Amino acid sequence: MDLRGKTVVVAGRFRTESAAKLRMRLQGAGANVVDEVSRSVDLVFDGYDGGYPNERVAAAERLGVPVLPVEELLASRTRRTGSGDFPGHADLEMVQDDPAALLQLLEEADWSAFEPERDLLTLRALLAGVEERHGVTGAHRLATERLREHGARLRHPYTMFGGDFQDYALSPCGRYLATGRGLTKDDYDGTGPLQVWEMATGRLVNTIDVMYGVGWPGRRDTVQWSADGTRVALAFCTNNVGVWDPFGARTNPYGSADVTDGYDAAAIFTLAPDGRRAYISMSSEHEMMGCVAALDEGKVFYNDYRHHNAGPEPAMLTEPLPEEAKELLKNDYFAFRRVRWSRDGGRLLGDDDTWAAVVDLPGGRMRWLALTAGPVAWSPDDRYAAALTPGRPRRLTVFDGSTGQPVGDPVAQAEGSLHWGMRGSEARLAVVVEDGGGVDVHDAHGRHRYHLPIATAKRIGQHFYDGQARPWAWESTGDFAACLTADGRAEVWSLGDEPARVGSIEAPDGTQAVLWGADGVLALIGARTLRFVGAFTGAVLGDFVFGRHFDSERSPLDDEHATLHGMFRSDAFPLTDSSWCAIADPAVGPAAALVVADEDRMDSPDDLDAVLAWTVGRRFSWPVRWGRLDVVASVEAASALLRLG
16 A cells, blocks of 8 residues: 555554554655545544544545545555566466476566456466365465465455345446345444455455445345446435445445435435446426436535535436426326436436336436336346336336337236346346246347246245345346246256256245356345355355354353453354354454464364455455464464464
């Protein structure tokens, strides 16, 4: 971390270093340390004083000044600029079957030239193959040590705070899953984390604690990625909307907006493709409800009465509704209930659960309005909208996204949830029918292609308040899909000219969503469960159950008088139903590889490998079994090891 010339503020008290020592460390790194937060401040380092947010952190959030946990300062080190190239794929492949030669190559490599986004995936894949043939070798151990020197950090997926999963979304590239959790029932003033997972490894790579939690029960679209995958927007703290760096260290958002007059539910919003603005549905004096608010300029506050405004004023949608729209609506306003921003940045696409509409930006001119009398699904390319329109039986109608006109004749369709996918440049639609009714697949014009005899579940995410239920997931090419079943499985289907079931995967009890990520990895998500599994192999990559509590009578970490109690108690978690584990908080310096585990688990390294991982750049996971962990059975032993270190 380069702090030369930066103006920084130190906030709070710290477990491992005094504020005076941290101030000296910052000044030694070339930073200018000040006491008050202003727009001229570059960074605020937040300590562990038990109060969140403290006044300086709150001021930074209002102004959009980045807040980093103090562990980032404790873990920072000066890194040399690379003078050469790190070995590429061809060089590594040449020695992959000669462990001694591979070790020598990595020993002689210029690790200062190592760039995780360029080099880590190649190195990790090659070492995985070497492990299959030769076991864990000296090359694995050396690479792990070098990555630790490069800033790799030990992480686990459990948090002290946070309740059920409220929402989730895959990154545009499919390589990352962002999950948001709400508060526990008895913790109204706590936090709920945004967690980012690497799909290929099924491991957590970053956690950001979000004040008052993420999302709202039943509401979907409360976690959204920017088009380039560099930002994540959240509905948080009941009705606020904010944007974070999913791979960053900062704990506060780039900016946030509170514009819904305290409406007691998650805000209905859509993130602009650039990740810097959001349309937020809200009441206003105009006929087209809602505004576009900045999400990269600190805190925005606005209400109908223009009281207590803060930050840049949102842009209202001021265009009046067309007269024909007013006649159809029998009302003088329109408000989206579900909405998304078009990929070209020029339109809002959505519905109010009765009417589908397209609205042009920036002014809010309504381009078209069509009666659907139910939820609307939009194709990934924005070209089509599909809905089950009124009638007995229901009729599936596909609308042209530009004109609102039907693109084909409506067809009879059993009621279900609608899921668009893409096969090449052509959109396809799956309709998941509840209670064992199977799945119907249609082309982009609504023509029926085939029926899949799947024993579908009862909860299929059909309605607005079924936001957590996602029973169907298309693979990115559209050639395959996965569907949850009533008997607790995920069926994988090939969807070429002739459909065929190609696999069946057991899902954890209570699974309510399936998402298909890159590299053929499925995420199976329940309220308190998360499993990553290969769609075609059935191999479980990661399997986690949240909300368990270890037996305090068996854990010396609950002894407030124990040595280093505070350093480990805050990052302890149940390893199994009957055992516990902890890493240091912060896990930096001499404590970077230190693990305190239940004595019964000391000889079970696989248990640790299934939960812990080294993470590089908060973006990539690295197996802990490839390196050294300092595993001890008590905090006293941990204290002795740290003294020796």
